[in-house]
Amino acid sequence: MKLRGFTTLARISSCVLKKNCLKPSLFCVLRRCCSSEMDLITQAKQSAAYQAIDNHVKNGQALGIGSGSTIVFAINRLAERVQEENLNVVCVPTSFQSKQLLTEKGLTVSDLERTPSLDVAIDGADEVDKDLNLIKGGGAACTQEKIVASCAKYFVVIADHRKDSKLLGEQWKKGVPIEVIPMGYVPVIRAIEKNLGGKAELRMGANKAGPVVTDNGNFILDWKFDEKKDWKKVNMEISMIPGVVETGLFINMAQRAYFGMPDGSVTFREKLSRNGTPECDESEK
């Protein structure tokens, strides 16, 4: 909330400044406030990522490596540990972005043909609910991310505190990403809106004319829903629509989520098994 307030304020001040109504010094103060808020979020992402890599990675493992801005810190930390501790780990990336980052860092990259069984997958999220259900795909990578996570014995989420919600949709207002086959995107939109309500939109590129194209050559819809849902049912209903490749709803997949806090600390939430004990990562240090 605080960050949004600063961002809005900075936008307003920028407009006013253009009209010569605001002193440049005041504008500078506002900008400095915004960037220090951003620094705290960057710090929070980094703390969560470092903690996950430190707690869950050990020698000899096969790892699933997610996509997004938080995972960049995880890859950096992984590269540090591999070098310092001479670890022998194999990484299966979930996107072109993560493959490129892993390659740049000199880490061993594999794929699901050669490495179909993973010890741990680590990935970011757009939102995490109290039961560790996730919305993912803000960066259009949800399909490969879901496949990789499904191949891991233990799935760890890393995020800053803004992603931590009781219910999906509480903080994340951009909707559920859904990857679709391009020629079917209109029928899919119509089916979603008819069957589930809300509004689905084709995601458009930011610095590209036309829609966002995923690493798989498909389109992304963002479905804005209006109320609390039975996410397991919704996920199944959307997945059944012809033309849908995958949804950004990760239901009952994550075992632990680390949240970086503004003060630099990290909290975590974990899934409990039926007898009330945490589902443990056997490789956790």
Ligand SMILES: O=C[C@H](O)[C@H](O)[C@H](O)COP(=O)(O)O
């Ligand atoms: O498609 C992108 C992925 O699902 C990301 O893991 C998700 O959007 C979170 O990204 P970030 O770490 O940048 O918040």
